[in-house]
Amino acid sequence: MIALAQRIWYRYQTSPVVISMDRNMYFWNTSFPSVTVCSRQRIDEQKVHEYVQQHPEKFVNPTDEEDFSEFITKLANATYDTFLELPMHKTYGIPSEQYLELIQNLSLNFLPQISSGTTLPLLDQTTITELGICLSVNSKIAEYSSFQYWSDNRWDLLPWPTTAVVHPLDGEVYGQLIKLDSSYEVYFHGYMEVPEIAKRRYLFLEAYYTTVELLALELITSPSAGQ
Incomplete structure (x- = not known):
């Protein structure tokens, strides 16, 4: 035991590097951010x-x-x-x-073209928000705020739409919206969230091309938090 302890102590002092294999790489899949776009020209x-x-x-x-x-x-x-x-x-x-x-x-037909660098398509859904009628992309709950759902006075659960997910090993992944014919406001949020006026919004002028980069941060809860 003394000899083993000495070797471990010597290794810790000379090369304190621990190499471990992480086997939960499939849990790294992260939902692609949802975006809600609100055109400033809404009436035809x-x-x-x-x-x-x-x-x-x-x-x-x-x-x-x-x-x-x-x-x-x-x-x-x-x-x-x-x-x-x-x-x-x-x-x-x-x-x-x-x-x-x-x-x-x-309302004016607001139908920008959407493309992405993911294998799954980015689905869009017209939705009613605090800012009027907008377009949500890659959302699981936008349809609950659609005009058709409200006008039919529905309260039932809808099938989950397939949202795009990304993986850190996929490299740089992008989503692109083109053919936006007017100035517009953009909200970034989670796929289970809705845009709200209290959150930060981005205003883009007509005929402007803008690139926004988002970084993902992994948060892990300590096991002792549940004790």
């Missing part, structure tokens, strides 16, 4: 014009179309910061319970 002016033409009983004055366009644009972009800016005296008799459907019908 052509759809607004057609809506006004289809309801002449509501819009009788020459300036009604312009005023209604201003109202629906501010309503579609309403947040906690801009609620007081809504011209509530220009609702043209439309009840508030129809606002969401009206915004959905008059």
Whole structure:
């Protein structure tokens, strides 16, 4: 025992390096970050014009179309910061319970092209957020906030969508969104989270190309934490 202890002590003093094999490499799989993109141009002016033409009983004055366009644009972009800016005296008799459907019908089609460096595709889903109607990518819960789910008054659980996962040994992995026709705001969050106005957001101007790099940090809970 003395001789063994001396050898171990000598090895510790001369080369204190421990080599161990980590066998849980498959637990390193990490969900690809989710991103929610909110366009700053949300209302289609052509759809607004057609809506006004289809309801002449509501819009009788020459300036009604312009005023209604201003109202629906501010309503579609309403947040906690801009609620007081809504011209509530220009609702043209439309009840508030129809606002969401009206915004959905008059919204501009926001369909950027999505590509990634992963083997799994990045799925996108139109979702309703605190910032209006946005587009969430690689989310498992965005469909619960979709217009269709709300309008159908559903409360059931949906099948889990397949989200993209990455591995540290995969090297550099990317996700790319192109053909964004207007300025937009971006929120990064987990695939089981929703964007919220209290979190940091990034504003990108129209026709700008921006690269954002995200680093993953592994956090391990000590076994003694449960004692």
